[in-house]
Amino acid sequence: MRRSIVLHILLAITALHVSAQTPEESYRHAGELYSASDFSGAAAIYRRIYDEGYRSEDLLYNAGNAFFKSGDIASAIIFYERARLISPADEDINYNLQVARSRVTDKFETLPELFFVRWFDFFSLLASTNTWAVLSLALFIVSLLFVLIFLTRSASGGRLLSFWLALSSLILSLIMLSLAVRNNSLVSHNRKAVVTCSIVTGKSAPGDGGNELFVIHAGTTVTVEEELGAFTEVRLPDGNKGWVKEECIEKI
Amino acid sequence: MKSFLMILVSLLAPLTVAAQEVTVDVNAPQSAVAGERFRIIYTVNSTDGRFQPPAFDPSFSVSGPQTSSSRNIQWINGEMTSVETTTLVYYVVAPTPGRYTIPPAQYAARKATVSSAPVEIEITDAGTVPSASDNRGGQPPENGSEVSMRLILNTREVYVGQPITATLKLYTRINLSGLNDLKYPDFKGFLREDIDTPPLRNLEAEVIDGVQHGTGVLQRFLLYPQIAGELRIDPIEITAMVQQRASGGDPFFNDPFFDNFFSSVTNVPRSVVTPPATIRVKSLPSPQPADFQGAVGAFEITSDLSKTEIAVNDALTYSVTLKGKGNLNLAGAPVINFPQGIEKYDPKVTVRSSGTAAGSKVFEYLLIPRNTGTFDLPPVSYTVFDPELDKYVTLRTPGYTVKVTGEGDAADETVTPAFIPGEDVKYLGQDIRFIRSGDTVLKSVPGSLVDRSYYWLWYAMAVLLAGAVLLFRREQIRRNADITALRNRRAARNARKRLAKAETLLKGSKPELVYAELSTALWNYLGDKLAIPRADMTREKCYAGLRAKNAGEDIITELDSILSASEYSRYSPASQGDSPAELHRRTAALIGKLDSMLD
Numbered sequence: 001m002r003r004s005i006v007l008h009i010l011l012a013i014t015a016l017h018v019s020a021q022t023p024e025e026s027y028r029h030a031g032e033l034y035s036a037s038d039f040s041g042a043a044a045i046y047r048r049i050y051d052e053g054y055r056s057e058d059l060l061y062n063a064g065n066a067f068f069k070s071g072d073i074a075s076a077i078i079f080y081e082r083a084r085l086i087s088p089a090d091e092d093i094n095y096n097l098q099v100a101r102s103r104v105t106d107k108f109e110t111l112p113e114l115f116f117v118r119w120f121d122f123f124s125l126l127a128s129t130n131t132w133a134v135l136s137l138a139l140f141i142v143s144l145l146f147v148l149i150f151l152t153r154s155a156s157g158g159r160l161l162s163f164w165l166a167l168s169s170l171i172l173s174l175i176m177l178s179l180a181v182r183n184n185s186l187v188s189h190n191r192k193a194v195v196t197c198s199i200v201t202g203k204s205a206p207g208d209g210g211n212e213l214f215v216i217h218a219g220t221t222v223t224v225e226e227e228l229g230a231f232t233e234v235r236l237p238d239g240n241k242g243w244v245k246e247e248c249i250e251k252i
Numbered sequence: 253m254k255s256f257l258m259i260l261v262s263l264l265a266p267l268t269v270a271a272q273e274v275t276v277d278v279n280a281p282q283s284a285v286a287g288e289r290f291r292i293i294y295t296v297n298s299t300d301g302r303f304q305p306p307a308f309d310p311s312f313s314v315s316g317p318q319t320s321s322s323r324n325i326q327w328i329n330g331e332m333t334s335v336e337t338t339t340l341v342y343y344v345v346a347p348t349p350g351r352y353t354i355p356p357a358q359y360a361a362r363k364a365t366v367s368s369a370p371v372e373i374e375i376t377d378a379g380t381v382p383s384a385s386d387n388r389g390g391q392p393p394e395n396g397s398e399v400s401m402r403l404i405l406n407t408r409e410v411y412v413g414q415p416i417t418a419t420l421k422l423y424t425r426i427n428l429s430g431l432n433d434l435k436y437p438d439f440k441g442f443l444r445e446d447i448d449t450p451p452l453r454n455l456e457a458e459v460i461d462g463v464q465h466g467t468g469v470l471q472r473f474l475l476y477p478q479i480a481g482e483l484r485i486d487p488i489e490i491t492a493m494v495q496q497r498a499s500g501g502d503p504f505f506n507d508p509f510f511d512n513f514f515s516s517v518t519n520v521p522r523s524v525v526t527p528p529a530t531i532r533v534k535s536l537p538s539p540q541p542a543d544f545q546g547a548v549g550a551f552e553i554t555s556d557l558s559k560t561e562i563a564v565n566d567a568l569t570y571s572v573t574l575k576g577k578g579n580l581n582l583a584g585a586p587v588i589n590f591p592q593g594i595e596k597y598d599p600k601v602t603v604r605s606s607g608t609a610a611g612s613k614v615f616e617y618l619l620i621p622r623n624t625g626t627f628d629l630p631p632v633s634y635t636v637f638d639p640e641l642d643k644y645v646t647l648r649t650p651g652y653t654v655k656v657t658g659e660g661d662a663a664d665e666t667v668t669p670a671f672i673p674g675e676d677v678k679y680l681g682q683d684i685r686f687i688r689s690g691d692t693v694l695k696s697v698p699g700s701l702v703d704r705s706y707y708w709l710w711y712a713m714a715v716l717l718a719g720a721v722l723l724f725r726r727e728q729i730r731r732n733a734d735i736t737a738l739r740n741r742r743a744a745r746n747a748r749k750r751l752a753k754a755e756t757l758l759k760g761s762k763p764e765l766v767y768a769e770l771s772t773a774l775w776n777y778l779g780d781k782l783a784i785p786r787a788d789m790t791r792e793k794c795y796a797g798l799r800a801k802n803a804g805e806d807i808i809t810e811l812d813s814i815l816s817a818s819e820y821s822r823y824s825p826a827s828q829g830d831s832p833a834e835l836h837r838r839t840a841a842l843i844g845k846l847d848s849m850l851d
Contacts (some may be wrong), residue, residue: 016803023694024691024692024694027394027691027692027694028691031687031689034687049694053696053697054694054695054696054697055694055695055696055697056692056693056694056695057692058688058692059692059694061687061688062687062688065684065685065686065687066687069684092685092688095684095685096611096684096685099683100683100684102682106578129700129701129702130698130700133700133701133702133707134701137711139708140711140714141714142716144714144715144718145718148718148719148721148722148725151722152722152723152725152726152729180700180701180702181702184700184702184703187700188699188700188703229313242781
């Protein structure tokens with residue numbers, strides 16, 4: 001009894017100590033745990049740093065690795081996907097994501113997205129949402145300046161040049177704005193989710209009443225269509241739709 | 253006399269012969285279970301000698317002998333045969349398993365001393381002593397039943413895979429003439445393995461609760477539970493042929509051990525079943541270690557390698573021996589990661605069991621090195637579950653180093669092509685890449701600007717600001733345009749005022765002021781008409797402005813000459829030139845021309 005009290009106090013102290021760490025220290029500590037093969041311990045720390053709102057490509061990548069090694073393939077895929085949203089071209093992330101996906105039970109024949117959608121998404125992820133947004137606003141203001149010049153200058157060569165400059169910077173600004181919106185929808189409002197329960201039944205209606213339509217397993221990536229209470233309508237990679245429990249999926 | 257002697261000899265002859273052929277027969281079981289009582293019976297065909305019992309192993313507890321002598325004299329066809337028999341029965345309990353030799357017993361007859369043959373007995377281990385479990389079980393099993401059968405289990409609580417020794421034993425109080433149709437249930441959840449049991453020939457006497465029973469072991473076997481839970485063993489059934497005497501019995505002959513030859517009997521089949529038994533099978537503790545292959549019991553492991561130096565492509569035997577007591581038959585092969593470059597074949601598995609759950613199992617791997625070099629055969633770790641210790645025990649063998657030399661067979665060389673394109677890289681497995689070491693820059697992610705309304709307000713503000721600037725500029729331009737028009741409209745009037753003033757000055761005393769007035773009138777007129785700010789006025793600008801308005805060269809020449817003349821006369825009044833009146837006339841004419849042209 002006394003021993004257990006001492007143990008509790010010790011645990012509480014260590015917990016306090018851990019929480020007093022800066023996220024960078026926690027991150028380093030998790031890396032040490034990973035090297036010492038305590039994968040689930042490392043994964044828990046990485047997830048806590050993530051839940052505290054800190055982001056970095058390395059953090060998400062390492063979290064994915066820790067979850068993978070501790071056997072939680074679904075969480076590993078979630079974190080690899082998140083890491084890919086920060087760094088879409090990183091070779092390690094893409095490789096590990098591919099390895100993790102190969103361990104998923106459900107195999108779907110998925111059509112690749114249209115190439116220009118893929119390129120556009122890829123391009124939009126090259127900078128953060130806010131970078132695109134600020135660039136777009138700056139270019140818009142520049143384009144307005146050129147418009148002013150165009151409208152106030154007397155007819156001469158400078159007028160024509162300012163017209164073209166205004167037009168091109170306006171187009172560029174609009175492109176960047178659309179990239180910002182796309183990036184935002186990918187990073188902050190992603191509708192993709194990963195199944196975290198080991199087995200989930202998709203039903204034809206939210207609630208316990210509907211007919212059972214399909215069974216999917218942990219790690220399968222689905223698209224969230226609609227949310228209603230504790231149920232979410234998801235679309236499978238092959239296009240089928242069904243309602244699953246909300247607690248069984250985690251959004252990217 | 254001679255014939256009398258002959259008769260006497262012939263009469264004595266059989267007796268003499270009988271006396272000469274003294275033999276000692278020994279009847280002992282070939283094997284017995286440790287702790288269980290068995291009989292050793294010595295039969296001597298003589299009665300008047302002295303029996304010297306054998307020197308039993310000191311660990312044996314021997315009771316007896318039960319001695320009985322008999323003399324049987326038969327007269328057949330006038331010939332007398334006399335058979336004398338001494339039977340000595342020893343009851344022996346051997347406590348420890350092993351192989352024992354019972355040395356010869358000696359019998360000192362009148363003429364010679366004879367010895368019995370030595371007997372070898374295998375004492376096997378049956379776990380707990382069955383007689384102890386008999387007592388625990390409470391005998392007799394069914395009061396009042398004359399024939400019963402019991403399944404004696406050495407334990408009723410085991411782990412999955414831990415063998416149970418079961419003994420099927422028959423108890424009877426009456427005579428049986430035979431047993432048949434031993435029917436086993438399907439032992440659901442168990443794997444049954446029979447132990448060699450000598451066929452039941454004689455029943456042994458056993459007094460249970462004051463009643464003498466004849467008992468005998470029908471069959472012994474091992475049960476390996478396969479699943480956890482409360483497992484029920486269904487009754488085992490046998491048909492016993494019960495002898496029923498037709499005539500009422502003499503109490504002396506009412507004895508189950510000896511057939512009563514003198515009463516007429518009928519055989520009645522009677523079905524005998526064992527009571528059902530329940531065994532609690534515990535599942536093995538979780539998690540199971542990775543190298544646990546299902547072996548439950550007390551084992552030890554050894555390994556052996558046939559050679560440590562070998563030519564390439566020669567065979568090598570690597571054997572791992574698992575020895576001990578437990579479910580040997582179910583123990584899987586150890587997982588050995590042989591180095592690449594050594595070809596491995598599936599192991600040959602040999603089980604040597606000594607009749608019970610104890611024994612050894614040998615896994616023999618045939619290895620053929622295909623490359624030269626030094627290879628390390630890794631140590632083998634094999635985890636077994638020890639039910640005695642209630643935990644997993646990891647057994648280890650040492651690793652070996654094999655040196656592979658030579659260049660392979662000549663035959664191989666001829667087969668290999670002249671060019672070797674190199675071996676493809678072998679991918680042994682797939683794993684994720686390692687984590688990023690080192691520090692990272694952790695940033696608290698701000699919300700997206702796109703999601704904020706103030707971001708979009710910036711666009712609106714920029715547009716509004718630009719609109720405001722544009723309006724302001726437009727207004728300014730418009731106002732400037734108004735000033736120019738006013739100046740334009742007032743230019744001729746101002747010029748006429750200046751000319752009128754110059755005319756009055758002409759009549760005055762200071763004609764040089766006329767020149768100043770005239771040039772001012774001209775400059776102002778041109779500045780207003782051509783919308784040139786006063787400060788910027790130069791002759792060249794005026795001329796350029798006039799030329800832009802398509803003024804003739806003569807007008808410009810006239811203007812230039814008037815301007816030059818008025819300035820010249822202003823600063824040197826005494827000079828020759830046009831008179832002020834003349835200049836006034838020319839200026840008025842020029843302004844009139846310009847006015848009609850510029851309007």
